[in-house]
Amino acid sequence: MSKFVKKPVEIEAHQWFKNGDHPEDGRSDWEGNVVRYYRNPSINGQIECLKCRDIMHNHGWIDTLEGGHIVCPGDWVVTGVKGEMHPCKPDIFEETYDPVD
Numbered sequence: 001m002s003k004f005v006k007k008p009v010e011i012e013a014h015q016w017f018k019n020g021d022h023p024e025d026g027r028s029d030w031e032g033n034v035v036r037y038y039r040n041p042s043i044n045g046q047i048e049c050l051k052c053r054d055i056m057h058n059h060g061w062i063d064t065l066e067g068g069h070i071v072c073p074g075d076w077v078v079t080g081v082k083g084e085m086h087p088c089k090p091d092i093f094e095e096t097y098d099p100v101d
Contacts, residue, residue: 010100012079013093016060016071034085035060035071051089062087 014022016035025032038059039045045057052072060071064086071077075087088096 006096009081011081011097013076013088013097015090016075016077016087017073018058019060022077032060035062035077037061038070 016022019025019032019035019037022032022034024034031037038056038061043056046055048054049056049059049070049072052074054073058073062069062071062077062085065084069087071087074090076090076093077085078088078093079085
């Protein structure tokens with residue numbers, strides 16, 4: 001099996017806890033441009049998320065190149081090298097990225 005090392009690429013990221021936390025989302029009392037409210041008519045908003053245990057009503061939704069993804073409170077929203085955005089769990093983010101001075 002071949003092994004590879006990830007190239008050092010500077011990215012932009014913002015930690016998300018609630019609607020409006022991403023700087024491109026605008027006012028916090030309105031639907032976000034990047035992270036929207038998570039709403040699904042077939043899922044009760046009071047049900048716990050299997051990943052973070054918070055209720056689904058407190059989650060966001062982001063459209064990515066691979067389709068839509070749930071954003072848990074505390075996830076990082078990473079902007080990739082081509083401007084694409086995706087959520088990243090805090091533990092994976094910490095292992096993958098270092099702050100830039």
